[in-house]
Amino acid sequence: RKEVEQDPGPFNVPEGATVAFNCTYSNSASQSFFWYRQDCRKEPKLLMSVYSSGNEDGRFTAQLNRASQYISLLIRDSKLSDSATYLCVVNVNNDMRFGAGTRLTVKP
């Protein structure tokens, strides 16, 4: 079993849709959590950290459920520019573990 597992995708959604990505992690000792975004043929870039109480940044909301070892990312009112691969990242004992990513395509 992989340490970080994500929805396989791809997700194809119309502009304006709300889309949710899920991620589960296997190591209960995981200490910090992040969502990264990677555009095609580009490097990953930090989208947002995920805090225990949940956090929001504009149209993006991240949630963490430690009991279920589950992280989510919600994108509201999706834009064409949101098309990318979203990577779930978990810090375990100072090692960053990347999920395989979920590809999102937002269509007009």
Add this chain to the structure above:
Amino acid sequence: EADIYQTPRYLVIGTGKKITLECSQTMGHDKMYWYQQDPGMELHLIHYSYGVNSTEKGDLSSESTVSRIRTEHFPLTLESARPSHTSQYLCASSEGLALSTDTQYFGPGTRLTVL
């Protein structure tokens, strides 16, 4: 924007050549990493360093080697390139202080093609 640089951005080279992929960061980060990523596939950690003179192998076995003589510089070397080394190589760095803020910043990557 992160101050982490990689050169070359693209490299096409013949089998058997020795190559060095450069990575530099000007943020004073202690921790640096090399990842390998094939198109549409996940990132694989191949090397990391927690500081000067510290290097470790990552999860994915790689024939490459790295060195960390200076904080800001973390080059990756392939002694004899083969077509199986064709991939994108991404360098990253992080502060390494508090876990909650230990985000990694990535360079633009080097796309390597070995003929």
